[in-house]
Amino acid sequence: MEQQVTVAIIEDHPVVTEGVASWIRSDPGQRVLLVQTARDLTGLRAGPGPSADVIILDLELSGELVTAQIPGLVAAGYRVVAFSGHTDPVIVMETLDNGAHAYVSKDEGSDHLVEAVLAAAADRPYVTRSQAKAILADQRPDRPTLSQQERQALLLWFQGMSKASVGRRMSISENTVRQYISRARAKYAATGRTAPSKDALLARAIEDGVIKPGDIMPYQSFARAAADHPNLGAPGR
Amino acid sequence: MTAAAPATTMSGRYQRAFTIAVVVLVAGWHLVGAGGQLLDYRPAYSSFAFQGAMWLVMALAITAGSVMVLRGTPGWRAAWAVAVIALAASTAAAAASPAGQMLAVNWAWGSAGWTGVLVLLRRRFGELAWFLAAEALATLGVQVWDGLQRADLAGFLAVLAWSTGAQVAVAAGVRALDLAAGQAATAARNEHAARERAATAEIIRVARHARWLTLQESAVPLVAELAAGTADPGDAQVRIRCAVQAARLRRLLAEGDEVPGSLVHELHASADMAERRGVAVEIETAGLLPQVPGPARRVITDAAIAILTAARSQARITLAVVAAGIAVSFVADTGVVVGLPAASEGVAIEHQQDGGMLWAEARWNSR
Numbered sequence: 245m246e247q248q249v250t251v252a253i254i255e256d257h258p259v260v261t262e263g264v265a266s267w268i269r270s271d272p273g274q275r276v277l278l279v280q281t282a283r284d285l286t287g288l289r290a291g292p293g294p295s296a297d298v299i300i301l302d303l304e305l306s307g308e309l310v311t312a313q314i315p316g317l318v319a320a321g322y323r324v325v326a327f328s329g330h331t332d333p334v335i336v337m338e339t340l341d342n343g344a345h346a347y348v349s350k351d352e353g354s355d356h357l358v359e360a361v362l363a364a365a366a367d368r369p370y371v372t373r374s375q376a377k378a379i380l381a382d383q384r385p386d387r388p389t390l391s392q393q394e395r396q397a398l399l400l401w402f403q404g405m406s407k408a409s410v411g412r413r414m415s416i417s418e419n420t421v422r423q424y425i426s427r428a429r430a431k432y433a434a435t436g437r438t439a440p441s442k443d444a445l446l447a448r449a450i451e452d453g454v455i456k457p458g459d460i461m462p463y464q465s466f467a468r469a470a471a472d473h474p475n476l477g478a479p480g481r
Numbered sequence: 482m483t484a485a486a487p488a489t490t491m492s493g494r495y496q497r498a499f500t501i502a503v504v505v506l507v508a509g510w511h512l513v514g515a516g517g518q519l520l521d522y523r524p525a526y527s528s529f530a531f532q533g534a535m536w537l538v539m540a541l542a543i544t545a546g547s548v549m550v551l552r553g554t555p556g557w558r559a560a561w562a563v564a565v566i567a568l569a570a571s572t573a574a575a576a577a578s579p580a581g582q583m584l585a586v587n588w589a590w591g592s593a594g595w596t597g598v599l600v601l602l603r604r605r606f607g608e609l610a611w612f613l614a615a616e617a618l619a620t621l622g623v624q625v626w627d628g629l630q631r632a633d634l635a636g637f638l639a640v641l642a643w644s645t646g647a648q649v650a651v652a653a654g655v656r657a658l659d660l661a662a663g664q665a666a667t668a669a670r671n672e673h674a675a676r677e678r679a680a681t682a683e684i685i686r687v688a689r690h691a692r693w694l695t696l697q698e699s700a701v702p703l704v705a706e707l708a709a710g711t712a713d714p715g716d717a718q719v720r721i722r723c724a725v726q727a728a729r730l731r732r733l734l735a736e737g738d739e740v741p742g743s744l745v746h747e748l749h750a751s752a753d754m755a756e757r758r759g760v761a762v763e764i765e766t767a768g769l770l771p772q773v774p775g776p777a778r779r780v781i782t783d784a785a786i787a788i789l790t791a792a793r794s795q796a797r798i799t800l801a802v803v804a805a806g807i808a809v810s811f812v813a814d815t816g817v818v819v820g821l822p823a824a825s826e827g828v829a830i831e832h833q834q835d836g837g838m839l840w841a842e843a844r845w846n847s848r
Contacts, residue, residue: 331765333767351763373765377765377767377801378767380767380768380801380802381767381768381769381802383768383769399801399803399808400840402765402767402799402801403797403799403801403808403810403812403840403842404763404797404799404810404812404840405812405835405840406835406838408835409833409835409838409840412833412835413833413840
């Protein structure tokens with residue numbers, strides 16, 4: 245048996261914490277071990293290293309958005325899966341840009357949260373429908389360029405099809421569907437603010453053959469542009 | 482500013498009434514008062530023709546002044562031109578009057594003063610004061626020139642007090658009435674705005690009440706049953722009811738937030754119908770949706786109704802911006818193949834059946 249992934253839940257509503265804990269417990273493979281729950285970020289155990297592999301982070305703690313705290317958590321070595329009632333694409337994008345591995349809306353929780361935690365622990369992309377929606381709605385000028393196929397796979401996934409159905413619709417295998425969606429996500433890890441979690445995601449995507457270093461060429465030219473014009477913002481390493 | 486319009490009109494109506502009253506007063510004074518005095522002392526004047534000519538000049542000045550003030554507050558040039566003409570006519574008439582009887586036969590002083598009141602009425606009060614002072618000085622000057630007697634001075638001061646007092650009183654009265662009318666208008670405007678606020682608040686309240694009523698007949702009984710233990714969460718039927726109510730709550734919360742455009746509202750209405758049959762419906766939008774013309778919307782909502790009617794327990798509707806248009810898709814557990822409307826009005830419809838799940842997409846292109 246593989247080693248269990250350890251997880252901490254940061255959530256200010258005990259009933260939600262209890263619900264998430266019950267999803268973790270009811271996972272047939274018992275792949276995730278809940279090691280800590282806290283009602284706010286100061287409740288995380290202080291120590292030399294991270295106290296859990298992955299944090300399930302409610303984005304709104306005591307009425308305040310904590311997206312700005314994500315870079316600190318990521319720098320401390322945590323992998324963050326955001327779990328939020330918000331589905332606003334702007335918040336989703338900001339969360340991912342700050343270095344969260346995945347975004348799971350509270351409506352999607354029971355189907356996706358445990359899977360997203362496992363994917364995050366392995367530094368693999370996990371794209372929920374709310375994330376697909378945010379990517380489809382993204383109109384920022386510096387957004388990564390997606391291929392026609394990647395866009396179509398994301399659109400059908402957002403529309404509510406299973407990945408198998410998306411594959412039939414596009415006449416490709418389910419595995420290729422995952423590949424397209426993961427590649428779109430990896431392209432986002434290559435843009436915007438620098439974060440070790442994004443580097444890890446990108447390295448793993450290259451290792452898995454999801455994305456070739458050549459696929460992120462637009463990003464490299466963006467890096468050159470940023471070096472010439474520092475005010476454009478620092479790209480990921 | 483629609484709210485301010487009735488109040489401004491009302492204030493303007495009052496001010497116009499005051500203006501007309503002053504015009505009637507000044508014209509009446511010149512015709513009856515000054516005109517009568519002129520005719521009474523007809524033999525006393527050395528040249529009645531000259532006095533008559535000055536009376537006509539004054540009458541013309543009053544007519545011009547009346548037209549000006551009835552059209553609105555005149556500018557300082559126009560107002561003072563009329564005032565100076567009146568002052569000149571009055572001084573000339575006084576100078577041509579017999580020296581000893583000047584105060585008794587001088588019809589022009591009063592008329593000139595009233596003309597000044599007429600044209601300077603809504604200008605700064607100081608201007609009227611200057612004018613009345615100039616006119617009094619001119620008349621006094623004529624008397625001094627003629628050889629002022631002590632008795633003449635007393636008479637002069639009496640006439641000055643009487644006529645200037647009356648003129649200043651009228652000017653001040655109109656000013657006070659203007660102020661009152663302005664206050665009344667402001668009060669009316671405030672009342673109008675308050676009524677509008679109340680109407681808006683009522684609309685919001687009604688919408689909230691409607692949402693509350695919707696919850697009263699749907700979500701609240703379910704929560705009550707769960708709390709009382711009469712509904713068992715283990716029962717599949719109860720879980721479906723919970724899913725339906727959760728979807729409805731989410732939509733009620735989203736209503737009015739990010740759902741501009743009638744297409745989304747029409748889809749919401751179709752979703753409401755399906756919910757009454759116990760189907761849990763989600764509606765999601767990605768991106769800023771373009772406006773879809775009416776006929777194309779009809780094709781899309783027809784597809785929505787066909788699919789939602791066939792849905793057994795769940796449906797997801799999404800609206801996404803795609804190149805040059807919008808993709809509205811439906812995923813529902815219809816179980817059977819659904820008859821969808823034919824492509825028309827720039828809307829292309831595609832579908833795929835996977836087991837019991839139907840996926841359909843209506844894509845409208847603006848080109």
